[in-house]
């Protein structure tokens with residue numbers, strides 16, 4: 001889905017407060033047997049983003065653009081229509097997800113961490129920009145949104161100006177929510193409607209920011225988000241410094257064996273996951289260098305003298321190449337800008353058409 005259509009979809013389906021911007025599925029295995037399999041992580045992995053951008057072969061941008069800086073992945077609302085969001089290509093089938101992050105400030109601005117499965121099992125952390133004392137935890141089973149009584153808020157000190165470690169520890173027996181070294185909440189399988197509302201199918205990790213307090217949202221959503229967003233008071237920035245994920249299952253991929261959505265029905269395919277292969281692949285110059293056998297490294301060092309004579313040619317080649325790359329990059333940025341501008345026009349048109357009149361639905 002294109003960035004703005006996700007946001008629009010989230011607004012249209014904004015029946016009630018939840019992290020709607022990220023809670024969608026492109027194929028629900030409870031309705032059809034043709035859904036694609038879920039690529040696994042099948043291991044543990046640490047993604048450090050303070051100074052390194054996320055690997056786009058592992059993390060997909062599903063809305064807007066995340067800014068990668070020395071601080072981490074910055075999810076920024078600069079103006080109306082912004083809601084940068086990313087999600088992991090991989091899924092975990094029970095495991096641990098620890099996110100070290102700082103939430104965004106701003107009344108009505110929602111920073112969120114979501115674990116979501118294809119059949120809409122969901123585990124959430126939600127941070128309201130106007131609330132500097134509490135964070136919301138929540139969960140849903142199979143997209144059952146008939147009641148919204150599962151959210152519980154826990155104290156946390158100044159989440160908008162302090163990095164904290166938010167951890168979900170998920171097994172087939174229970175889900176635990178941890179803030180730093182403290183376990184704040186436990187949900188046992190049997191306590192979630194006898195397991196029926198217990199998240200138990202392979203989930204991916206979604207991170208993003210969205211304007212719960214956009215005036216187009218239902219009154220209930222705006223109220224929950226803490227009030228209207230002041231788009232002139234930004235930018236509002238959520239910063240994710242590090243993500244640790246551990247998959248308790250090792251395998252290549254997961255699939256639904258039937259339409260029950262029970263964890264017993266999930267099939268595990270053995271092998272090395274694509275995500276793990278990508279994580280272990282050498283990256284960048286130093287990565288390539290370290291991956292070379294020692295003899296090759298010695299040979300390269302020995303020929304360094306020869307390299308010196310070639311350096312002039314190399315410099316010339318490099319600069320021509322860089323200028324070409326620069327032009328290409330510029331063209332790409334321009335294309336992206338045009339695409340975003342077109343989306344904004346479409347977004348505004350839909351708003352003008354009253355596509356969002358939904359206050360009666362809350």
Ligand SMILES: *[C@@H]1O[C@H](CO)[C@@H](O)[C@H](O)[C@H]1NC(C)=O
Nearest residue numbers: 043044045046047244245279
């Ligand atoms: C996975 O966990 C093991 C042991 O707990 C650790 O040694 C290793 O560094 C971890 N790998 C990643 C990629 O985090």
Ligand SMILES: *[C@@H]1O[C@H](CO)[C@@H](O)[C@H](O)[C@H]1NC(C)=O
Nearest residue numbers: 056057059060061087088089
């Ligand atoms: C992620 O992006 C890749 C292309 O880079 C695409 O093939 C894949 O379907 C995307 N996955 C999801 C879950 O959107």
Ligand SMILES: *[C@@H]1O[C@H](CO)[C@@H](O)[C@H](O)[C@H]1NC(C)=O
Nearest residue numbers: 130131132133134153154226
């Ligand atoms: C923050 O959330 C807690 C829990 O819902 C609530 O008691 C408190 O009043 C909220 N603070 C603000 C400033 O909204």
Ligand SMILES: *[C@@H]1O[C@H](CO)[C@@H](O)[C@H](O)[C@H]1NC(C)=O
Nearest residue numbers: 144145146147148193196197
């Ligand atoms: C959805 O959850 C509610 C409780 O939150 C429960 O009463 C209802 O039966 C559930 N619906 C389904 C289809 O499981």
Ligand SMILES: *[C@@H]1O[C@H](CO)[C@@H](O)[C@H](O)[C@H]1NC(C)=O
Nearest residue numbers: 098165166167178180181182
């Ligand atoms: C995050 O918190 C969890 C739970 O307390 C802990 O196991 C993990 O080591 C912490 N991660 C970091 C990087 O501190």
Ligand SMILES: *[C@@H]1O[C@H](CO)[C@@H](O)[C@H](O)[C@H]1NC(C)=O
Nearest residue numbers: 249250251252268269270271
């Ligand atoms: C998959 O791996 C598990 C554990 O390594 C093993 O017990 C099982 O027999 C394997 N299954 C297949 C189909 O290879």
